[in-house]
Amino acid sequence: MSPITAISTQIHATYPHQPTFLQAVDEVLATLAPALEANSASNADYARVARLLSPERVISFKVIWSDDAGTLQHNIGYRIQFNSALGPYKGGLRFDASVTEDILKFLGFEQIFKNALTGLPLGGGKGGSDFNPKGKSENEIRSFCRAFMTELYRHIGIDVDVPAGDMGVGGREIGYMMGMYKQIVNRSEGVMTGKDPLIGGSLGRTEATGHGVVYFAEAMLREAGKNLVGMTAVVSGSGNVAEHTVRMLIAKGAVVLTMSDRGGYIHKPEGLTESDVNAIMSHKNTGSDLATLTHEGIEYRTGAPWQTVVAEAYFPCATQNEISEADAKVIANHATLVVEGANMPLCNEAVSVLNAAHIPHAPGKASNAGGVAVSGLEMAQNAGHYPWTRERVESELMEIMERIHTTCKEHGTESWGIDYFKGANIGGAKRVLAAMEKLGW
Numbered sequence: 001m002s003p004i005t006a007i008s009t010q011i012h013a014t015y016p017h018q019p020t021f022l023q024a025v026d027e028v029l030a031t032l033a034p035a036l037e038a039n040s041a042s043n044a045d046y047a048r049v050a051r052l053l054s055p056e057r058v059i060s061f062k063v064i065w066s067d068d069a070g071t072l073q074h075n076i077g078y079r080i081q082f083n084s085a086l087g088p089y090k091g092g093l094r095f096d097a098s099v100t101e102d103i104l105k106f107l108g109f110e111q112i113f114k115n116a117l118t119g120l121p122l123g124g125g126k127g128g129s130d131f132n133p134k135g136k137s138e139n140e141i142r143s144f145c146r147a148f149m150t151e152l153y154r155h156i157g158i159d160v161d162v163p164a165g166d167m168g169v170g171g172r173e174i175g176y177m178m179g180m181y182k183q184i185v186n187r188s189e190g191v192m193t194g195k196d197p198l199i200g201g202s203l204g205r206t207e208a209t210g211h212g213v214v215y216f217a218e219a220m221l222r223e224a225g226k227n228l229v230g231m232t233a234v235v236s237g238s239g240n241v242a243e244h245t246v247r248m249l250i251a252k253g254a255v256v257l258t259m260s261d262r263g264g265y266i267h268k269p270e271g272l273t274e275s276d277v278n279a280i281m282s283h284k285n286t287g288s289d290l291a292t293l294t295h296e297g298i299e300y301r302t303g304a305p306w307q308t309v310v311a312e313a314y315f316p317c318a319t320q321n322e323i324s325e326a327d328a329k330v331i332a333n334h335a336t337l338v339v340e341g342a343n344m345p346l347c348n349e350a351v352s353v354l355n356a357a358h359i360p361h362a363p364g365k366a367s368n369a370g371g372v373a374v375s376g377l378e379m380a381q382n383a384g385h386y387p388w389t390r391e392r393v394e395s396e397l398m399e400i401m402e403r404i405h406t407t408c409k410e411h412g413t414e415s416w417g418i419d420y421f422k423g424a425n426i427g428g429a430k431r432v433l434a435a436m437e438k439l440g441w
Contacts, residue, residue, distance in 0.1 A: 003046040004033040011053050018102035020320065020344075024109050025053055027348055031425040035411075048436050052429070055108065057081040058101065059155055063129060065147040067140050077148050079127035079155055079163075080108040085435035088159055089125030090115055090372060092166030092194075095144075095173065097132040104128060106320070107166075110343050111372070113428030114365040117404045120376035125161055127152070133168050134287065145176035153181050158189050158383075164375045165194040167239065167319075171206065175199060190382025193375035197387065202378035204393040205371075210244025210341065211394070212370015212401050213315065214252060217339045219405035220360050223418065226336070229253035232271075232311040236260045236304070237318035238284055241341045241368065245317050246277055257309055260318060261290045264302040267309060272298075310334050317341030325349035332357040340364035351421065358416045366404050366424040373400040 001009070008029055012022055029049075036045060059079040067073050078101060081089045091111040094104070104126045112124030131144050156163060165174050174194045181191060188200075195201030204211075214228070221227055232255045235246050246256050255271035259280060268276065276295065283293045291300055301308070306327035314335055316322055319342055323331070328350035331338065338354060338361040340346070345364070346354075354361045377396055381387055388396075404424075411430070412423020 002033070002037075003041075003043075004029055004036065004049070007046065007050045007053070010050070018105060020102050021105040021109065023321075023348055024106045024344060027344075027351065027421070028109075028113070028425050028429070031422045032429055035426050044437075045433070048433050048441065049429075051436070051441060052083060052112070052432065053109070055080050055082045055105065056084060058105075060101070061151040063131065063144065063148050063151065065140070065144040067143075068137050075129050075131040075144070077127070077129045077151060078104050079152060079161070080104045080125055081155070081161055082108040082124045082126070083112045083432060084123035085432050085439060085441065086116060087121035087123050088157075089161040090122040090164070090375065091124060091126040092128075092164045093169045093173075094126070094128035094166040095131045095133050095168030096128070097130055099128045099130045103320075107343055110365050112432055113425060114369045115372055116428040116431040117366055117407060117424060118369055118373045118376060118400055119403055120373065122372065122376055125163075126166075127163055128166065128169070131168075133173075141173065142176050145173050146180040149177045149180035150184070152177070153184050156191055158191055158379075162190070162375075162379060163192050164372070170194070170240065171196050171201070190379055193378040195378070200378075200382050202374055202381055202388065202393055203390040204397065205374045205378055206240065207244040207247075208374035208393075208397055209241045209368050209371030210246075210317075211248050212373065212397060213241070213245045213317070213339055213341045213367050214248040215370070215398050215401040216362055216367040216405060217313065217315075217337065218252070219402060220337050220339065220362060220418075220420075223360070223409075224336075227252075228313075230255065231313050231336070232257055233313040233315060234258050234305050234309050234311040235315045235317055235341075236265070236322060236345075237316075237342065238280060238290065239317075241371075242315075242317035243277065243281055245315055245341050246272065247274065249315075250274055250277070254313070257311055258305045259290070260305065263289050263291050264300060265305045265309075266290050266293065267299045267301060267305065268297050270297070306331060312336040314338045315341050316345035318345065320344045321347050323347070323350050325353055328353035332359055335359050337361070339367045341368050343368070355419065355421070360417060360420065362408075362420045363424050365428065366408055366420060369404055370397055370401060373397055
């Protein structure tokens, strides 16, 4: 049995109840194994890989909050502090009914590589709660956020763990949690990112993940002498990442055909306009589903767009495992590239389909790293007590995304093109494992 097979067997035996986490582990190990063998890895190298698969700390706690009727409710909160070799734990908080330890371990594991690829001194972590903010009042969301921080504050700090937002957690929620943190510890410090600029946040942070996705897509297309002008694109999701991916694609001259939510997708054959996106987001901000949107030229369909809407570029920006193997087989017939805005939106079988078809395909740990990159820049601004201009932030973001693409190309170049999964995994792992070695781990 090879060392990697032994490591995989052990991790599967330890966490058989966490299939999403194991999926992420399998994808990484599959690309690391040949690289380790080719470089005659030592027993210590393999031991560090095994250590990398286990979180340094898994924290769970009860969150008791009050609803509008004055009734006490409770949810479970989590913080997965996965790896701190490169710096303080960094990763978002997700508030959604789907949140489990399995989901957060998968996200935290991916975050290690994503943060490493940025070149910034950031470790990997993730957290959140099974609290569902949809349908909750402003008072209920504030009550929950404050209650969540009464426990989380014990485990975070500017040199320990710096959380940000994720699904269900935007600037409003970050603000409520920051307010409670300041009351508890009596300190003003940048212990969270994604804040409103008025309270220490960075300009450009809200748009950063979506903009980074498009910058990475441009770098991929440049390899083939192409650009986004006139290119048709299918985008899934209608949250923060999808919105700003779509807005930037439109600004770059692409023809964006779709956006989606959990029930279905909207389709506009001639392409969405900035005005269309404004209408869509205004509708979503009322808490309504896309199915109830009435807007000229836009058609709503149930299901997912992958097998029915033909395009040259595909940007899955909704959630994990939204593209199946069957979807990928259809996409492979048309795609020039696939760029992940979400974390692990393709199942491993779907990834294999695109690789076999030699479709350039960027994993989220590379292409959606713009959000954490600007979070790192926010930390720098907080530490310096001096805000940067939007132009400086955007310029730094573009440079970081180009650097990530260069890393993927360096470690993922094949005879047929660039294997971005291989490049991202090896490039990220190389940096983390080297740091672990220097720390004596």
